[in-house]
Amino acid sequence: xxxxxxxxxxxxxxxxxxxxxxxxxxxxxxxxxxxxxxxxxxxxxxxxxxxxxxxxxxxxxxxxxxxxxxxxxxxxxxxxxxxxxxxxxxxxxxxxxxxxxxxxxxxxxxxxxxxxxxxxxx
Numbered sequence: 350x351x352x353x354x355x356x357x358x359x360x361x362x363x364x365x366x367x368x369x370x371x372x373x374x375x376x377x378x379x380x381x382x383x384x385x386x387x388x389x390x391x392x393x394x395x396x397x398x399x400x401x402x403x404x405x406x407x408x409x410x411x412x413x414x415x416x417x418x419x420x421x422x423x424x425x426x427x428x429x430x431x432x433x434x435x436x437x438x439x440x441x442x443x444x445x446x447x448x449x450x451x452x453x454x455x456x457x458x459x460x461x462x463x464x465x466x467x468x469x470x471x
Contacts (some may be wrong), residue, residue, distance in 0.1 A: 388440060394420045394423075401456070408453065428442075430443040
């Protein structure tokens with residue numbers, strides 16, 4: 350069997366079995382995990398600030414400064430502490446920073462919003 354005319358398509362021919370993508374190297378995998386952990390930490394810090402605002406909780410000056418400085422250090426350096434004895438080697442927050450962040454989020458979640466005219470009397 351022979352074909353009298355050629356194929357009548359204008360689309361370019363495609364390889365039906367493209368070469369598989371090269372898997373990422375271990376260094377690339379670690380870098381991607383580190384970047385994902387940093388993004389996760391930044392989302393948690395922003396979530397703590399947002400929860401406090403939504404529930405009407407006024408964070409102390411120290412707590413606001415803590416959230417700002419930790420997020421800035423994570424953005425700049427990739428982690429918020431320098432001493433490896435204070436936290437996990439691959440972590441972005443030290444153990445104490447993680448505890449304080451949990452306390453701030455708990456404070457925001459458990460606070461009861463006060464209604465105007467409720468509570469105080471003159």
